[in-house]
Structures are given as C-alpha cells and as structure tokens.
Amino acid sequence: MKPVAERLTPQPWMSAPETVAVIAALTARGGTARFVGGCVRDSVLRRPVKDVDIATSDVPETVLDLLTAAGLEVAPTGLAHGTVTAISGGLPFEITTLRRDVATDGRRATVAFTDDWAADAARRDFTLNALYLDPDGTLYDPTGGLPDLRAGRVRFVGDPASRIQEDYLRILRFFRIYAHYGKPPPDAAALAACQQHAAGLAQLSAERVAHELLRILGAADPAAVLELTARTGVLARIVPEAANLDRLGALARCDGADPSPLRRLAAVAHGGPDDMAALANRLKLSNKDRDRLVALAVPALITTTADPITRRALLYRSGRESFADSVYLRWAADELDNAAGWQALLTEAAHWRKPMLPVGGEDALAAGVPRGPEVGHALQAVEDLWIASDFLAGRGELLAELWQIGRAFGGRSASGD
Numbered sequence: 306m307k308p309v310a311e312r313l314t315p316q317p318w319m320s321a322p323e324t325v326a327v328i329a330a331l332t333a334r335g336g337t338a339r340f341v342g343g344c345v346r347d348s349v350l351r352r353p354v355k356d357v358d359i360a361t362s363d364v365p366e367t368v369l370d371l372l373t374a375a376g377l378e379v380a381p382t383g384l385a386h387g388t389v390t391a392i393s394g395g396l397p398f399e400i401t402t403l404r405r406d407v408a409t410d411g412r413r414a415t416v417a418f419t420d421d422w423a424a425d426a427a428r429r430d431f432t433l434n435a436l437y438l439d440p441d442g443t444l445y446d447p448t449g450g451l452p453d454l455r456a457g458r459v460r461f462v463g464d465p466a467s468r469i470q471e472d473y474l475r476i477l478r479f480f481r482i483y484a485h486y487g488k489p490p491p492d493a494a495a496l497a498a499c500q501q502h503a504a505g506l507a508q509l510s511a512e513r514v515a516h517e518l519l520r521i522l523g524a525a526d527p528a529a530v531l532e533l534t535a536r537t538g539v540l541a542r543i544v545p546e547a548a549n550l551d552r553l554g555a556l557a558r559c560d561g562a563d564p565s566p567l568r569r570l571a572a573v574a575h576g577g578p579d580d581m582a583a584l585a586n587r588l589k590l591s592n593k594d595r596d597r598l599v600a601l602a603v604p605a606l607i608t609t610t611a612d613p614i615t616r617r618a619l620l621y622r623s624g625r626e627s628f629a630d631s632v633y634l635r636w637a638a639d640e641l642d643n644a645a646g647w648q649a650l651l652t653e654a655a656h657w658r659k660p661m662l663p664v665g666g667e668d669a670l671a672a673g674v675p676r677g678p679e680v681g682h683a684l685q686a687v688e689d690l691w692i693a694s695d696f697l698a699g700r701g702e703l704l705a706e707l708w709q710i711g712r713a714f715g716g717r718s719a720s721g722d
C-alpha cells in the first residue's frame with residue numbers, strides 16, 4: 306500500500322507513553338502496526354481522540370505473544386475476529402489483525418486473516434474509516450477517504466447495498482457517522498440502500514441498536530439526522546416512539562454545550578412514564594438510565610421566575626442531574642427563548658452543593674420516637690421544615706421539632722429511660 310503525500314503532524318496521543326509501549330511491543334520482531342479508524346479520522350480533523358484502534362499483519366496468536374512478552378496486560382476480546390485488547394497504562398488499545406470477510410450473515414462475519422492492507426480496507430464500512438497511519442505520521446488512504454472526510458462525505462467502501470446486507474449494523478453506523486462527520490446532502494446511494502434494507506435491522510441486538518441510537522442523539526444536530534432515519538423507514542423500526550422531532554430540535558438548540566443522549570431520547574420519544582419504562586426495557590438500558598428516562602417523562606415544573614427557595618428545594622429533592630434535565634426540557638418548550646434565565650438556573654445547579662440534614666435517626670430515637678418506620682416519618686417531617694426554611698433552620702431548631710414529635714408518642718422524657 307502506497308502512502309499519500311500528505312503527512313499528519315504527530316499528535317499527543319501518538320507519542321503518549323501508553324501508545325508508544327503498545328507499538329513497540331507489536332513491532333519488536335519486525336511486524337507492521339498502523340493506527341486505523343476513529344483515531345486517524347479524528348486526528349486528521351484535529352478532533353480529540355477517544356480510543357485507539359490498531360491494525361497489524363501479525364495473526365492474533367503472535368499479537369498475544371508480543372504483548373505478553375512486553376509485559377502488557379491483554380484481553381482476547383474478539384479473538385475469532387482477530388481482535389485483541391491491550392491494556393497499557395490503564396488505557397485499552399484494540400488491535401485487529403488484517404482480515405477479509407469470507408462469509409457474512411447480516412450480523413457477524415467469518416473472517417480470514419491476510420497481510421493485504423487493501424483487503425483490510427475493503428472490509429471496513431466507510432472510506433473515512435479506512436485511513437491508516439504509521440506512528441511517524443505517514444498516512445495511507447486506499448479508498449479515497451481523506452477527501453471524503455474533508456468534504457463531509459460519508460461513503461460506503463464498495464456497493465452500499467451489498468455492504469449493508471453483510472452487516473445491518475452499518476445502516477445505523479452510517480447515520481451515526483453522518484451525524485458527527487457528514488455535511489448535507491447525505492450520499493444518495495447510501496440512503497437508498499439503507500431504506501431498501503431497513504427490514505434487516507430486526508436482526509440486531511437491542512444493545513447494539515441502543516448504542517448507535519444514543520450516539521446519533523449525541524450529535525450537534527440530531528433532529529436533522531433522525532429526520533433522515535424517519536424518511537428512510539429506519540427510525541420506525543428502531544424507536545417507533547420517536548415522533549417528536551421538533552421537540553428534539555428545540556432541545557438540541559438549548560443543550561448543545563452539555564448534550565445528553567438520554568435526555569434527547571426522552572425529548573423525541575412520545576409518552577408518559579410507562580412508555581419510557583417500556584422503551585428503556587426494549588433497548589435494554591441500565592436500571593439507572595431507565596429510571597432517568599422515566600423521570601424525564603414528567604419534568605419538574607421549573608420556571609426562570611421561580612423564587613430561590615423553590616429552586617433550591619427542587620434541586621435538593623431531585624438532585625443536580627434531574628434538575629438540569631427538567632430545566633433543559635422546560636427551556637426547549639419555552640417560546641420566549643429566555644436563554645439567559647434558563648442558563649442562570651443551570652449555573653446555579655452546577656455550583657450547588659447538597660446540604661446535609663443536621664439531625665439523624667439517633668436524634669429521633671433520643672427524642673422518644675419509637676424505633677421503626679416512625680423514625681423515617683419523623684425525619685421526613687423535620688426535613689420538610691428544614692427545606693421550607695431554605696436550609697437555614699439549625700440543629701437546635703430541628704431537635705426541638707423532633708422532641709415535639711417524640712412527645713406525641715408519649716413514651717419518653719428528656720432525661721431518657
């Protein structure tokens with residue numbers, strides 16, 4: 306494979322000791338290792354690099370050997386597909402042997418290892434994802450990905466329809482990569498193929514669908530991309546609930562500096578708490594994400610004119626994240642576009658530190674509240690007072706309150722048993 310004339314100025318992640326150690330290990334016996342995929346794509350665009358993928362002509366057993374010999378920790382993550390993960394300085398590096406796909410079923414491939422870099426490029430999804438980079442900055446572009454990347458053209462390597470039928474995940478990867486790297490108009494052949502083969506999405510696991518969907522939602526203009534997925538019949542097959550593209554668009558105009566895919570999912574999906582729970586279960590989201598999605602179905606009634614006590618009470622009761630979720634959803638619905646007012650609420654939330662209720666269960670017991678659920682009830686009553694005081698009521702005041710509650714139980718006096 307011939308390099309292109311252009312070289313990449315070596316980036317900090319390339320000379321980081323963690324990276325250098327992995328490359329040194331892989332090349333110790335004369336093998337060739339090149340960076341590939343997202344890290345090259347993002348470096349060309351001078352975007353921050355998240356994870357580093359490496360391609361090598363050595364077979365996986367040799368890769369395991371070389372890494373172990375260098376004292377690096379390895380996880381044989383996808384050995385059958387030629388992928389080994391090296392952990393270097395705590396960071397993961399995915400190392401994949403050059404390969405071609407010899408049989409595919411729409412979900413996974415049977416692979417054959419090769420030493421042919423062009424064959425490896427041909428099995429990758431998009432031209433801008435098939436860029437290779439030597440550790441010294443030499444670039445290889447076997448499929449014309451560099452000009453595509455710069456022009457924002459997300460193009461399949463080869464015939465889009467065939468590539469999609471090999472692996473239907475590529476439909477979602479197309480929209481995801483387009484969302485983050487594409488410039489309109491999207492590639493017409495790709496869109497047509499996504500539309501034609503959308504039924505194949507049914508073969509994918511919920512986890513993979515959710516992963517791609519959330520990454521699409523994290524993009525700068527998710528509504529425009531979801532609009533494309535709707536037009537091609539893709540959206541209806543993965544989230545039929547996602548009917549509210551206008552609301553998503555409005556939210557993305559507010560939360561661009563602090564985008565949250567889950568919050569955006571709640572904005573675009575139509576429905577109440579039960580619908581959100583069902584959606585979360587279908588997408589196999591974590592319990593934590595499901596709870597957040599359910600809470601997002603009914604955002605708190607916060608306004609920019611709410612008085613400070615109400616604001617802080619809500620912050621205390623819902624927590625910083627849930628408070629911000631409510632603010633963003635209310636802001637997105639605010640036709641007055643009162644950006645400064647909403648932003649002030651978010652800033653307040655970001656600086657807020659949760660105060661500690663200055664009394665506890667022991668205090669309730671000492672005040673004569675009987676052991677058991679009454680303790681919780683008493684503390685709740687006292688907490689309500691404390692919140693209503695804007696957290697100003699002190700320990701003495703709250704203790705007095707607890708003693709009053711204790712006296713109602715009649716059992717104990719201030720001197721104890």
Ligand code: ATP
Pocket residue numbers: 341342343344355356358428429430431434435472474475478
């Ligand atoms: P990011 O790491 O930011 O998600 P990435 O492009 O590196 O982006 P990975 O999932 O890490 O994505 O995949 C690494 C590379 O492997 C891709 O750039 C692409 O070349 C190739 N690849 C990944 N998934 C597929 C697929 N389903 N079909 C074909 N090639 C793929």
Ligand code: MG
Pocket residue numbers: 342343344356357358
């Ligand atoms: Mg990657």
